[in-house]
Amino acid sequence: MTGWMPRALSALLFSLCLACGSTSDDPPNPGGEACQQYSFPLSDISPANHVSSCGSTACGNGENPPNSGLHCPTWLSCRSYTTEQPRCSWIHNLEHGHAVFLYNCPEGCSDEVAKLEAAMAKAAVGSNGVRRALVAPDAQLPKRFAALLWRRTYLMDSVDPDALTCLLALQDVDANEPGLICPP
Template identity: 25%
Template sequence: MADTQDERAGARGSGQDRAARVAAMQRAERAHAKRRRVALIAVPTVLVLGAGAGVAAVIAAQPDPPSLEAVRTFEYTGGQHTQEPVQYAQTPPVGGEHAPVWLNCGVYAEPVPNENAVHSLEHGAVWITYSPDLPAEQVEQLQEAVEGREYTVLSPYEGLPSPVVLSAWNHQLTLQDADDPRIGAFLSQYVNGPQTPEPGALCSNGVGTPTG
């Protein structure tokens, strides 16, 4: 009888031990599952935060746009036509009296008439002029800058105040070479820009035969 009682007590003890072990395992499993859920939530959050930081870093790394503070401004009124040659105050001119017919926009290998080019400026064109002795590779850079752009004129010009000069109606920027990043900024700002006296007017069907 004593043996039987001992066996029953042992069985109860074993059962309690097993129950305790099962409960412990269940608690451990629940804790593990909880940690997994936290990890699954945390990882996307870290990725999002990391992506945001990456975007912020890219934005922060972007260079400032080139400054156009050096652009000189003038005050000419449009609509003044003349058949006579004009003596302009600026070289090249940026406004004033001009020929009744505008210059066709495009690339020219030879100098173009001031009076016709100024009429193109009145229509919203940007006129890029360069010294005839500018190195050929820099001339090619200027050609690339205007390639595919409407309302631009590129031509050599004698007696410039600097190797490269960009002119729009009432606005002018002098540059030392064709590598200057302000060329693109000037084109973006002034091609058909708010300074244009006759917005929407043509820059074709005028005079002149551009090579490109």
């Protein structure tokens, strides 16, 4: 009687795995069907070493905005900024699995920034109780708004809270050093 039990358990576990869906390297479907309308493609893998200076022009992976690559050895506190922050620093935040929300609104866009801050409030919480995300202006953006995770960028002309929620479902999935806390 003991011989059929391990086989039955194995068959049950196998059938449960099949019911879970694909086991391939397909990107996850965050948020289920509601998120299928959004695309958060992965950028190519690039070196993720530290550079000697946060002012280095070697930072990033060559994309605008950079979502991975070389970065400085310091990272930013997770909060909302009203002044531009060094890209080289927030790239380090991305490596730690933090979300970065950027805006380029020289004429002002407080309502839209409030939507970015609301998304920041939905980011994963570190073991120190701090949400692992930041909001900052960035005058170099090709669109008015960007939401970033390590190797993922979502550009927008206006903030889409649903898209940001779907992107946050991928927080830590691809980061080199996922789950690290962020100082307030």
